[in-house]
Amino acid sequence: MLDVERVEGGNRAILVHMDIYDEAHRENLSEFKELVLSSGADILTIATTSRQRADPKYFIGSGKAKEIAELVKHYDADIVLFNHQLAASQERNLEEIVECRVLDRTGLILDIFAQRARSFEGKLQVELAQLRHLSTRLVRGWTHLERQKGGIGLRGPGETQLETDRRLLNLRIKQINKRLDKVKKQREQGRQARQKAEIVTVSLVGYTNAGKSSLFNALSDGHVYVQDKLFATLDPTLRRVDLSRDVSMVLADTVGFIRHLPHDLVNAFRSTLQETAQAQLLLHVIDSADENREANIDEVEKVLNQIDANDIHCIQIMNKVDLTGVKPRIDIGDDGRVKRIWLSVEKGIGIDLLKQTLVDLFRVQMIEGKLSLSPADARVRAKLFEIGAVRNETIDEDGQFILQISISRRDLSQFESREHIPLEAMLV
Numbered sequence: 001m002l003d004v005e006r007v008e009g010g011n012r013a014i015l016v017h018m019d020i021y022d023e024a025h026r027e028n029l030s031e032f033k034e035l036v037l038s039s040g041a042d043i044l045t046i047a048t049t050s051r052q053r054a055d056p057k058y059f060i061g062s063g064k065a066k067e068i069a070e071l072v073k074h075y076d077a078d079i080v081l082f083n084h085q086l087a088a089s090q091e092r093n094l095e096e097i098v099e100c101r102v103l104d105r106t107g108l109i110l111d112i113f114a115q116r117a118r119s120f121e122g123k124l125q126v127e128l129a130q131l132r133h134l135s136t137r138l139v140r141g142w143t144h145l146e147r148q149k150g151g152i153g154l155r156g157p158g159e160t161q162l163e164t165d166r167r168l169l170n171l172r173i174k175q176i177n178k179r180l181d182k183v184k185k186q187r188e189q190g191r192q193a194r195q196k197a198e199i200v201t202v203s204l205v206g207y208t209n210a211g212k213s214s215l216f217n218a219l220s221d222g223h224v225y226v227q228d229k230l231f232a233t234l235d236p237t238l239r240r241v242d243l244s245r246d247v248s249m250v251l252a253d254t255v256g257f258i259r260h261l262p263h264d265l266v267n268a269f270r271s272t273l274q275e276t277a278q279a280q281l282l283l284h285v286i287d288s289a290d291e292n293r294e295a296n297i298d299e300v301e302k303v304l305n306q307i308d309a310n311d312i313h314c315i316q317i318m319n320k321v322d323l324t325g326v327k328p329r330i331d332i333g334d335d336g337r338v339k340r341i342w343l344s345v346e347k348g349i350g351i352d353l354l355k356q357t358l359v360d361l362f363r364v365q366m367i368e369g370k371l372s373l374s375p376a377d378a379r380v381r382a383k384l385f386e387i388g389a390v391r392n393e394t395i396d397e398d399g400q401f402i403l404q405i406s407i408s409r410r411d412l413s414q415f416e417s418r419e420h421i422p423l424e425a426m427l428v
Contacts, residue, residue, distance in 0.1 A: 013041040014071050017083040018060055019050035027105065028259065028292065032083040034209075035105075039112050044075040058097070059090045069098040081108055085260070088137040105260065106133060113265065121183045128176045129265045135169055199240070200362050201250045203276040205304065206285035207296035208256030211319040214345040215285055216253040219355070245388060247359045252279065257303045259295070266306055273307045281361070282314040283354075288342065289323035316340040317354065322347045330357065367412050369427030373401045380421060387411060 058065040079101045086104040094102045113126045204212045220239045237253045328350030333339035343350025392404035
């Protein structure tokens with residue numbers, strides 16, 4: 001029996017897509033091709049078929065599996081990529097008949113994530129997801145040894161190797177979880193500090209390649225990596241954004257979602273996605289020109305439900321209106337709140353509508369009044385100018401400084417605590 005070695009090979013790929021009548025397991029072929037190209041593979045050809053349900057042994061049926069094997073020989077392919085989630089036994093059976101590596105949709109997404117992760121935390125999260133995925137397939141890689149355990153002189157080596165591998169894998173998973181727990185605590189400290197400072201957090205969510213990172217850059221003047229690839233950015237980015245003199249927020253850009261996002265990935269990135277779950281507002285970025293946008297919206301909402309973020313106030317950002325001809329506008333829901341904003345990040349139109357919406361939403365209560373200070377209070381006067389609380393200043397006939405003050409409730413509390421001056425009580 002053939003045993004396929006899992007060594008790193010080339011990127012010459014044959015794609016396999018099956019139309020399944022079951023809507024819950026149906027996949028999008030064009031999105032699959034984008035995934036494959038994003039992984040860096042070269043597409044040799046695409047084999048398509050249709051079945052009412054998957055074949056338990058080969059997923060695509062024995063006849064189609066033999067056809068794929070012929071294609072592998074004809075094109076000298078390195079790998080066969082399936083646009084579906086395969087069982088471990090199906091993957092193994094297919095490898096035996098096509099005589100090259102077989103990778104399913106989940107494995108492909110994990111590979112892309114491994115390429116994209118840049119931060120220490122991101123790399124750990126991806127490795128954790130890969131190990132969890134591997135743990136369900138570990139028995140497959142050693143079946144050729146395990147079957148020998150009853151032979152004379154060969155009792156046990158397969159089982160021993162398998163158990164050794166399992167122990168090593170479980171040990172590594174425990175190590176990664178410990179490290180991620182430390183990172184999680186650091187993130188929690190950062191969130192608590194922002195909450196103490198009363199800084200709101202706005203999280204960008206959306207289907208991958210919808211334009212989240214581009215919008216993040218437009219709002220924050222940042223330089224997050226942007227490219228027309230699925231999962232171009234993985235690692236979460238947080239940045240303070242001053243929308244106006246009295247409105248600031250922390251903007252969080254998180255990993256993009258995708259149809260049938262592997263469960264192991266959602267679990268691995270759960271600590272990162274807490275930035276989303278604990279935000280005060282979600283901006284759901286949507287590619288309004290995508291013909292599958294409604295299905296994409298549903299997929300994002302499924303993940304938000306998984307991480308308990310579905311009850312957070314959410315505004316839909318309908319991006320890429322330049323491709324649809326829709327004019328930038330704001331849609332108001334039945335509850336009187338902003339429900340949807342139509343804009344184009346690439347063309348820079350409609351972003352002002354979003355900024356103004358955020359300012360109106362988060363504008364804090366301002367305390368205003370007049371303050372009279374003597375020349376001896378020069379230090380207090382300088383401090384008020386320093387924090388931008390003085391709107392106008394005049395000097396009366398007695399030489400007193402008359403300051404027109406406008407200050408947020410938060411800044412007022414901090415000023416009074418720091419300077420030990422009852423400023424609010426002094427205002428008239």
